Amino acid sequence: MERQNVLTKADAPEVTAVLSESGLRRMVGSAKIMRCQLEHLAKLAEQPNIHLHVAPFRCRAVAALAYPFIRFRVPAANANTPALEFVFVEQLTNGDYLDSPNEVEEYSVLWSGLLGAALDPVESRELLLFIAAEFE
Template structure:
């Protein structure tokens, strides 16, 4: 890899981090949006980066989980899940209507080298059913917070 490529890659990473931080800010703004998250237990336990990084990430998750506008659930390893239900990431988005048209609902599916936005009613309904199944299989928000804190302690050792 040449120096110019490394510099471009570093700039891309910095831009992506900045964009992600801006998106996260809407959860803690003066008028925060409501959001629900289901995290696989594996993302809490698989170490990415240093022990310090994991502690910081888990502390952040615990802090976010306490917010009134956030519903955070952990899907444990032993949960019964629908076939293929946890083999990929997806985000369901609903943008409320201003009263003139219906709410805008779509699904964002992220792949290794691509992303897709689905707004077909049948596709959105299928993902909504999957979401409901995963949410039912996940731990309650209170139990999820306990799991996050428990895993956090393991990174303190």
């Protein structure tokens, strides 16, 4: 539970995530567990520091949906140091951290396309709750 508090504490980090509708509908556990998890995500999405987007089935295909990755941006500690930007790419048996400017830029372009194709946070939250209700 301590890890969950990171997102809701006073100095919580800014988090933006894009989830695929297929991942939200894939049954993991019971219908009750699915409903509770989706309702929990919808509740988290109410936090001002959490920006949750859903890439619905109807959105145009975006290459980023096929490549799970996490893009990190750590603000600069002071005016004399640059922000730290890197990407974590998931693979079947391990993951890689990419920090070269070219690689980070490529994933930044993928990220922009993904955000452009996904629903906005309000529509995403509504879809989360709609899907959760289907697990009644």
